[in-house]
Amino acid sequence: xxxxxxxxxxxxxxxxxxxxxxxxxxxxxxxxxxxxxxxxxxxxxxxxxxxxxxxxxxxxxxxxxxxxxxxxxxxxxxxxxxxxxxxxxxxxxxxxxxxxxxxxxxxxxxxxxxxxxxxxxxxxxxxxxxxxxxxxxxxx
Numbered sequence: 182x183x184x185x186x187x188x189x190x191x192x193x194x195x196x197x198x199x200x201x202x203x204x205x206x207x208x209x210x211x212x213x214x215x216x217x218x219x220x221x222x223x224x225x226x227x228x229x230x231x232x233x234x235x236x237x238x239x240x241x242x243x244x245x246x247x248x249x250x251x252x253x254x255x256x257x258x259x260x261x262x263x264x265x266x267x268x269x270x271x272x273x274x275x276x277x278x279x280x281x282x283x284x285x286x287x288x289x290x291x292x293x294x295x296x297x298x299x300x301x302x303x304x305x306x307x308x309x310x311x312x313x314x315x316x317x318x319x320x321x
Contacts, residue, residue: 226257
């Protein structure tokens with residue numbers, strides 16, 4: 182038994198595809214936008230005024246700027262963060278990188294977002310006050 186079919190495997194015209202269903206997780210997945218508002222020098226110190234959002238993705242231009250400044254011999258950095266509206270661990274990584282090799286860092290005009298990030302970072306590195314007493318009780 183044999184049947185022949187002349188119908189093509191794919192139809193000549195494809196029906197318009199329905200847009201994919203988007204399930205909003207509530208999180209903003211778009212990268213932030215950092216704004217380097219000004220960059221000046223005072224001797225061997227670089228003074229940078231920042232604005233916008235500093236996250237893992239948007240910190241790249243700041244990292245590049247600071248790497249270039251370090252290569253050019255700048256040893257001091259003042260970051261004015263008054264206009265920063267969001268900051269995450271990407272900004273902390275930049276802050277951690279700069280002081281290496283004897284360079285100095287100062288944060289001026291810390292925005293609420295930067296203060297919140299620094300408080301959270303400090304809280305994760307501190308040992309809870311009751312831990313020392315618990316440890317002493319366990320060894321005695």
